[in-house]
Amino acid sequence: DVQMTQSPSTLSASVGDRVTITCRASQSVDYWLAWYQQKPGIAPKLLIYKASSLESGVPSRFSGSGSGTEFTLTINSLQPDDFATYYCQHYSGYSRTFGQGTKVEV
Amino acid sequence: QITLKESGPTLVKPTQTLTLTCTFSGFSLSADGVAVGWIRQPPGKALDWLALIFWDDDKFYNSFLKSRLTITKDTSKNQVVLTMTNMDPLDTGTYYCAHSSPEGSFDVWGQGTMVTVSS
Numbered sequence: 088d089v090q091m092t093q094s095p096s097t098l099s100a101s102v103g104d105r106v107t108i109t110c111r112a113s114q115s116v117d118y119w120l121a122w123y124q125q126k127p128g129i130a131p132k133l134l135i136y137k138a139s140s141l142e143s144g145v146p147s148r149f150s151g152s153g154s155g156t157e158f159t160l161t162i163n164s165l166q167p168d169d170f171a172t173y174y175c176q177h178y179s180g181y182s183r184t185f186g187q188g189t190k191v192e193v
Numbered sequence: 194q195i196t197l198k199e200s201g202p203t204l205v206k207p208t209q210t211l212t213l214t215c216t217f218s219g220f221s222l223s224a225d226g227v228a229v230g231w232i233r234q235p236p237g238k239a240l241d242w243l244a245l246i247f248w249d250d251d252k253f254y255n256s257f258l259k260s261r262l263t264i265t266k267d268t269s270k271n272q273v274v275l276t277m278t279n280m281d282p283l284d285t286g287t288y289y290c291a292h293s294s295p296e297g298s299f300d301v302w303g304q305g306t307m308v309t310v311s312s
Binding site: 088119121123125130131132133136137142174176178181182183184185186187188 | 230232239240241242245253255256257289293296297298299300302303304305
């Protein structure tokens with residue numbers, strides 16, 4: 088199975104900061120990569136699909152980039168509602184592996 | 194509007210088999226490219242993909258858990274069932290089902306159901 092590695096595991100930031108999270112795949116997944124946001128006790132929410140497409144209703148301060156094995160989620164001007172854990176997930180081939188998560192905290 | 198809801202036991206004993214049902218509305222699992230997946234999350238830990246079933250009955254499984262998992266669908270009832278055998282306390286966690294559009298990402302999730310494995 089393709090393995091997904093996120094960095095950093097934890098990120099300390101302030102409101103208004105620009106935040107970048109990286110996700111690396113153990114082999115190429117082309118652009119079949121999604122990003123999710125999860126808050127405690129709540130199901131994950133899709134933010135980005137196909138590496139860079141913004142899901143409907145998601146604020147434009149969220150953006151994704153990359154292809155192959157290296158991907159980035161960027162949050163421009165971090166808002167109070169953005170403090171959460173973020174996961175990448177590939178969906179190529181026969182598996183759907185998630186990264187280990189990045190917690191964005193104050 | 195697509196909705197999904199998980200149901201099943203909240204407590205199972207070690208070695209028992211867990212059966213979870215995902216009941217959905219707002220889409221058909223007969224439509225081209227549509228799939229439903231199961232994902233779990235141990236307390237305080239990361240998401241762990243388990244299985245995926247497609248409109249054409251194709252099935253994908255987490256290779257580490259494949260021997261313990263079975264996913265099936267009942268299109269007429271709008272349900273997907275996941276069974277996991279030989280449950281262990283390490284399988285404790287919240288179990289989610291999610292809709293996968295033809296594009297492939299999990300765009301709508303159920304609320305999740307907490308399962309505790311304990312004697």
